[in-house]
Amino acid sequence: MRKNIRRIGIGIGVLVGLLVVVILGVFFNGRSKLNRAYGVAVVEISIPSSEEAIARGEHLVRTVSDCTGCHGENLEGALFSDDPSLGVLYAPNLTAGEGGVGRSYSDSDWIKALRHGVGGDGRALLLMPSQFYTEYTNEDLAAVIAYLKTLPPVDNPTPERNATVSLSILIGVGAFPSAYDLIDHDRDWDERLSEQVGIETGEYLVDIGACRDCHGLNLSGRIEENGPPPGPNLTKGGELVGWSYEDFALAIREGMTPTGRQLAETMPWKAYRGMTEEELRSIWQYLQSLPPLETASE
Ligand code: HEC
Ligand code: HEC
Structure with a gap:
């Protein structure tokens, strides 16, 4: 009897040990996905500076794609989530003011973020809906970037993202895909819309x-x-x-x-x-x- 209990005890110990190893593995897998710098081969597009293109870009940014809904009315950056289970996540400042990505971004950085879901520092962006913005035609993406480059600078540094252990685990098991994971990075993009209404x-x-x-x-x-x-x-x-x-x-x-x-x-x-x-x-x-x-x- 006692022997059996000891065996069960050892069995449970081994199981718990295995479970800890699995959870740690998943956790470190998630962490490494969070910290990895993703490289993408950006296909350059030329960014216009005409008033017409900038107006089209403003309409897309403020109305159709509602970037302001998450990044703030002046795209100065805003708290997106401080859910205790996920961690702290800001939609960063997009202007060229202090703490804004517009200060250092090249045209290809804008393409990388919007078309591929990868931030200026190479991180895979979380909850930024690039898997939908990747659909922009070349003409519209260029207009969006043209407008973003004209934003009045706002000084507003936002804190770096800080993922919790549970978010790392969710990412580790693949239950929380980033836009980068969902995008086909080698596809061809359309030049422009083919029709006005339809x-x-x-x-x-x-x-x-x-x-x-x-x-x-x-x-x-x-x-x-x-x-x-x-x-x-x-x-x-x-x-x-x-x-x-x-x-x-x-x-x-x-x-x-x-x-x-x-x-x-x-x-x-x-x-x-x-x-x-x-x-x-x-x-x-x-x-x-x-x-x-x-x-x-x-
Ligand atoms: C950020 C989330 C979000 C996005 C993005 C969004 N919606 Fe909604 N939508 C909602 C929610 C939530 C409701 C329900 C609101 C309510 O019932 O008070 C809703 C309701 C609606 C309704 C009313 C449906 C009904 O049965 O009463 C329509 C129509 C609609 N959305 C269309 C759209 C269209 C078109 C788009 C894109 C251009 C869109 N939504 C984008 C969250 C969203
Ligand atoms: C549903 C909310 C949401 C919407 C809508 C949204 N974003 Fe974001 N965006 C975010 C969040 C959150 C991050 C930060 C993600 C992270 O740090 O993992 C982000 C990150 C970014 C970055 C990367 C900045 C860096 O640090 O390199 C750029 C650029 C960006 N967004 C531009 C846009 C533009 C332009 C639009 C509209 C076309 C837009 N976003 C719409 C939530 C949003």
Whole structure:
């Protein structure tokens, strides 16, 4: 009897030991992913300085892609998350002021961050939605960078990111992919949009508007509490089934649904409301073209 108990005791000891080794392995794997400098082969594009390109860039940055929603109204940097389980994460200052990346960034650094999800120091960016911005056409990416280079400098150094042990473990097991992991770094990029209004333009705007970050990759809604705020089903399988274009436009422009419900500001309609009629029509046509998908559930 005593012998058996001893055996069980040794067995449990060995199991606990193994578990500790596995967890440590996963932890160090996560840490090394967090600390690694990622190299990417950036394909240079030429950055224009025309007023027209800068205005297009401003529209993309402030309205369609809502960079200001995370990086602050003047893109001066803002606290993004201090969730005790994930750690401290700032969306950094993008201007050329003190602590701003605009001070040292080259054109290829901007491309590296937006198209490949890699920061100026080579770190894989977390929760920065580059997996969607990678869809920018060359023309639009160049316009975005042209505008970012004109930002008035704001002095605002933000603290470096500080990941917790549990975030390192999540990254170690692959449960928290960075944008870098999700991007095809060798693809070809389009030169420019092929049409003004239409389904393809709508799909493009949904990509670079990062709608999928919250509404799910296929737009059938997201339910995970981890990460961006979960948004509802935008296909005809959801509440939008009976909506007209006017209902949709009102939801984006005024944050008001046809039943008179005010949308929360976790849905960035206050940024999107500045989209043009052509843009909203395109997005609507694209959403209408999707098969009705059942709302995502556990
Ligand atoms: C959902 C929030 C969010 C949105 C929207 C967003 N960002 Fe970010 N961005 C972040 C966070 C968070 C980081 C820092 C990530 C890290 O340190 O791991 C970041 C990092 C960056 C960096 C890297 C800076 C460095 O340290 O090298 C650049 C450049 C950047 N963002 C530009 C943009 C631009 C331009 C847009 C719009 C096209 C944008 N971001 C939209 C959250 C966001
Ligand atoms: C940062 C997360 C986030 C992003 C990005 C986002 N949404 Fe939303 N969206 C939400 C949330 C959360 C709600 C639900 C708000 C509520 O019910 O109060 C919502 C609601 C909506 C609704 C109303 C749906 C309904 O059933 O009432 C529409 C339409 C919508 N979003 C369209 C879009 C489009 C189009 C984009 C991209 C251009 C987009 N959203 C991007 C989070 C987001």
